[in-house]
Amino acid sequence: MKISYYPGCTLKSKARNFEDSALASLAALGFEVTELERWNCCGALFSLTTDDLLHQLAPVRVLIRAQQAGAGKVTTLCSQCYNTLARANRLMREDEEKRNTLNQFMTEEPDYHGQVEVVHFLQLLRDEIGWERIRAALKRPLTGLKVAPFYGCMLLRPKEVGIDSPVKPSILMDFIAALGATPTDFAAAEECCGAYQVLAAPEAGLKRTRRVVEAARASGVDALVLSCPLCEYNIGKQQQELAAPGGALPVFYFSQLLAVALGAAEESCRFDLNAAGARELLEERGLIAAAARK
Amino acid sequence: MSVFIPLGVLDDAVIRKIAEISGENAGRCMQCGTCSAVCPMVESMQPSVRQLMLLLQHGQSGAALEASTAWTCAACHTCLVRCPRGIDIPRVMEAIRQMVLRENLDRINPRGIPAETLAAVPPIALVAAFRKLTA
Numbered sequence: 001m002k003i004s005y006y007p008g009c010t011l012k013s014k015a016r017n018f019e020d021s022a023l024a025s026l027a028a029l030g031f032e033v034t035e036l037e038r039w040n041c042c043g044a045l046f047s048l049t050t051d052d053l054l055h056q057l058a059p060v061r062v063l064i065r066a067q068q069a070g071a072g073k074v075t076t077l078c079s080q081c082y083n084t085l086a087r088a089n090r091l092m093r094e095d096e097e098k099r100n101t102l103n104q105f106m107t108e109e110p111d112y113h114g115q116v117e118v119v120h121f122l123q124l125l126r127d128e129i130g131w132e133r134i135r136a137a138l139k140r141p142l143t144g145l146k147v148a149p150f151y152g153c154m155l156l157r158p159k160e161v162g163i164d165s166p167v168k169p170s171i172l173m174d175f176i177a178a179l180g181a182t183p184t185d186f187a188a189a190e191e192c193c194g195a196y197q198v199l200a201a202p203e204a205g206l207k208r209t210r211r212v213v214e215a216a217r218a219s220g221v222d223a224l225v226l227s228c229p230l231c232e233y234n235i236g237k238q239q240q241e242l243a244a245p246g247g248a249l250p251v252f253y254f255s256q257l258l259a260v261a262l263g264a265a266e267e268s269c270r271f272d273l274n275a276a277g278a279r280e281l282l283e284e285r286g287l288i289a290a291a292a293r294k
Numbered sequence: 295m296s297v298f299i300p301l302g303v304l305d306d307a308v309i310r311k312i313a314e315i316s317g318e319n320a321g322r323c324m325q326c327g328t329c330s331a332v333c334p335m336v337e338s339m340q341p342s343v344r345q346l347m348l349l350l351q352h353g354q355s356g357a358a359l360e361a362s363t364a365w366t367c368a369a370c371h372t373c374l375v376r377c378p379r380g381i382d383i384p385r386v387m388e389a390i391r392q393m394v395l396r397e398n399l400d401r402i403n404p405r406g407i408p409a410e411t412l413a414a415v416p417p418i419a420l421v422a423a424f425r426k427l428t429a
């Protein structure tokens with residue numbers, strides 16, 4: 001079955017490290033996805049109003065692009081894109097009245113009924129590729145690295161689109177274990193990073209950053225992995241606002257650690273785009289060559 | 295903060311308006327406080343999520359719209375997963391925001407964002423903030 005890949009705007013700009021490492025990992029695993037030829041921003045957040053369908057047009061158009069590409073599934077890396085597309089898809093599948101209204105509005109598009117399935121990249125790894133195949137393909141197991149998952153919100157909630165249990169998920173722990181690292185749970189793994197409030201209520205957002213970083217430190221983790229460019233900004237880059245003692249807690253996109261463990265070319269990881277501490281940690285553990293540093 | 299509970303017949307106009315916008319019935323809240331207990335933003339909100347639901351149930355729409363609660367909500371959906379009454383609280387928050395935003399009153403000024411911040415944040419932060427906080 002053909003699988004389309006929907007990147008979303010942030011993966012093509014600030015989060016090249018997320019996209020490049022993920023695509024390099026798929027290549028190393030011999031698994032193929034095809035980027036959509038045309039796509040638009042999904043809108044970042046699913047509209048929670050029921051009396052206005054305007055904000056559903058963007059994600060539904062993306063789904064139509066995947067259908068036109070002949071794909072059975074469309075996959076995303078950004079948790080928010082995933083959530084927005086998956087919820088819009090459910091709307092098109094389940095709400096006949098809204099589906100008809102939207103289809104009638106977009107006369108320039110073919111009708112869409114939710115035929116395409118929206119899957120997050122982690123679901124591809126778990127369900128299509130499988131942890132065993134990943135384990136078998138490891139070139140550089142991340143032995144001894146204590147890694148904690150930061151799920152954030154959009155991978156898990158609401159439960160109709162969650163890729164795992166909304167209260168007791170394990171997918172990222174299993175992923176970390178498959179890389180040969182030591183999966184380490186911590187108290188704030190399913191909490192919110194503060195999301196867009198970083199712009200509107202930055203002090204409230206920073207309290208989130210502090211809470212998550214302190215909880216992770218309390219569990220003695222070496223690094224966090226996550227799946228959302230906004231989480232990465234709020235939990236990774238915003239640490240510089242905290243002036244926390246003990247230096248930065250490294251934050252990675254899950255795909256970066258996957259690429260390292262699979263022995264993919266280091267350029268694909270683009271650690272230069274990460275917040276402080278990420279690249280240094282891997283060098284210190286001998287997982288990437290220190291010589292490559294500029 | 296102390297919550298003002300009026301005597302007499304409860305006014306359900308705002309509850310009906312919220313249901314119209316979001317499909318959610320805030321009148322079903324039983325004031326258990328679970329939402330406030332799990333909300334990651336609650337310490338920055340005034341009043342709390344539970345208290346906001348109470349304001350709505352008592353028709354205090356002015357206070358509910360002015361309160362920082364819906365504007366500090368990050369739409370994280372933690373409360374939705376935990377509410378024992380199964381209320382989609384994030385939709386209630388969205389409806390409150392929409393009642394203000396639909397009057398063309400933005401709650402974030404794009405021109406007021408410092409240039410360094412604009413250069414640093416991922417596009418997703420801007421798109422999300424403008425989606426939630428502008429008309």
Ligand code: SF4
Pocket residue numbers: 007008009010011040041042043044045078080081084417418421422
């Ligand atoms: S959710 Fe974000 S990264 Fe995804 S397309 Fe939309 S704004 Fe861009």
Ligand code: SF4
Pocket residue numbers: 079080151152153154155191192193194195196228230231368369370
């Ligand atoms: S943690 Fe934050 S950015 Fe990440 S999914 Fe949640 S609200 Fe979104």
Ligand code: SF4
Pocket residue numbers: 322323324325326327328329330343344347376377378379380381383
């Ligand atoms: S968790 Fe639900 S029932 Fe309990 S106070 Fe909050 S909204 Fe009301």
Ligand code: SF4
Pocket residue numbers: 329332333334335336343366367368369370371372373374383384387
């Ligand atoms: S959705 Fe809003 S109100 Fe509910 S827990 Fe999250 S921040 Fe709090």
